[in-house]
Amino acid sequence: MSAERATRVGIDIGATKTLGVAVGPGGRVLAEVLATTPTGAEEVVATAGAVVDELRARTGDPLTGTLGVGIPGLVDAGRGAVTHAVNLGVDDEWFPIGDRLARRTGARVVVDNDVNAAALGVAAVTGLRDLVYVSLGTGLAAAAVLDGHLRRGAAGAAGEIGHIPVDPAGRRCQCGQTGCLETEASGSALAEAWPATDVPPAQALFEAAAAGDVKAVQVRDRFAARVADAVRLVTLAVDPAHVVLGGGVAQVGDRLRVAVAHALAEQAAGSPFLRALDLPGRLRTVPTDVPVAALGASLLGSER
Numbered sequence: 490m491s492a493e494r495a496t497r498v499g500i501d502i503g504a505t506k507t508l509g510v511a512v513g514p515g516g517r518v519l520a521e522v523l524a525t526t527p528t529g530a531e532e533v534v535a536t537a538g539a540v541v542d543e544l545r546a547r548t549g550d551p552l553t554g555t556l557g558v559g560i561p562g563l564v565d566a567g568r569g570a571v572t573h574a575v576n577l578g579v580d581d582e583w584f585p586i587g588d589r590l591a592r593r594t595g596a597r598v599v600v601d602n603d604v605n606a607a608a609l610g611v612a613a614v615t616g617l618r619d620l621v622y623v624s625l626g627t628g629l630a631a632a633a634v635l636d637g638h639l640r641r642g643a644a645g646a647a648g649e650i651g652h653i654p655v656d657p658a659g660r661r662c663q664c665g666q667t668g669c670l671e672t673e674a675s676g677s678a679l680a681e682a683w684p685a686t687d688v689p690p691a692q693a694l695f696e697a698a699a700a701g702d703v704k705a706v707q708v709r710d711r712f713a714a715r716v717a718d719a720v721r722l723v724t725l726a727v728d729p730a731h732v733v734l735g736g737g738v739a740q741v742g743d744r745l746r747v748a749v750a751h752a753l754a755e756q757a758a759g760s761p762f763l764r765a766l767d768l769p770g771r772l773r774t775v776p777t778d779v780p781v782a783a784l785g786a787s788l789l790g791s792e793r
């Protein structure tokens with residue numbers, strides 16, 4: 490069986506959930522296994538190993554090919570190591586998750602940042618070859634697939650736009666700086682501005698705003714303007730053909746695109762320069778019916 494025809498495995502280790510997929514030839518998802526992400530490096534390896542065991546059981550396939558892992562944090566893809574990974578409990582030292590998971594599963598493990606993996610998944614699912622993926626999750630981060638190639642950066646930090654300080658009088662960020670963009674434009678920032686318990690905060694906010702709640706409209710538009718700042722930033726930095734909004738907040742679907750496109754149009758109202766770049770026209774939201782991050786993780790290794 491050639492490498493291209495073998496079943497591949499992708500695991501997206503998120504802040505709260507770990508999702509594994511077995512992907513057959515042609516990109517078809519053969520099986521999905523979901524688990525709760527524990528805290529602690531050893532626990533995360535154990536959970537990912539158990540997810541692989543379950544995928545093997547469900548597919549009846551030994552899955553000895555490549556195992557791709559997407560994980561939040563600063564990743565040295567060459568070494569398969571991660572640092573500044575909050576749910577691994579590693580902050581300063583590097584944790585060799587690739588080696589550890591290879592020993593646990595017997596597979597060839599390839600590791601990358603979760604947003605990089607998601608960007609690859611978006612490119613594969615949509616067929617777009619030039620895009621910046623902006624993830625509005627617990628934090629804010631972006632990843633760039635430019636001319637079909639993932640841009641990781643010299644230190645693996647390409648796209649960490651959430652930690653660009655934009656407000657000197659803003660809040661202290663968990664990264665140690667003050668007023669970072671992600672303190673205003675992220676799922677956490679939205680949840681703080683519009684708390685909800687029954688449904689995801691983004692859904693509650695966008696529904697209340699659509700129903701005409703004046704306060705909700707204000708909160709939504711302010712949030713959309715900060716996301717628009719992020720879109721403007723990545724567009725002016727690398728000029729991608731498309732900007733794809735993803736992460737938990739993007740589960741609200743096209744309403745997010747419409748709100749951010751409106752904010753971008755407002756920001757460009759007084760600037761013929763910005764208007765000429767048509768930022769609203771480049772915006773998309775991620776497909777919500779496909780596990781793009783896990784699917785993208787399954788492609789890691791094949792794109793190197």
Ligand SMILES: [Zn+2]
Pocket residue numbers: 651652653662663664665666669
């Ligand atoms: Zn920060």
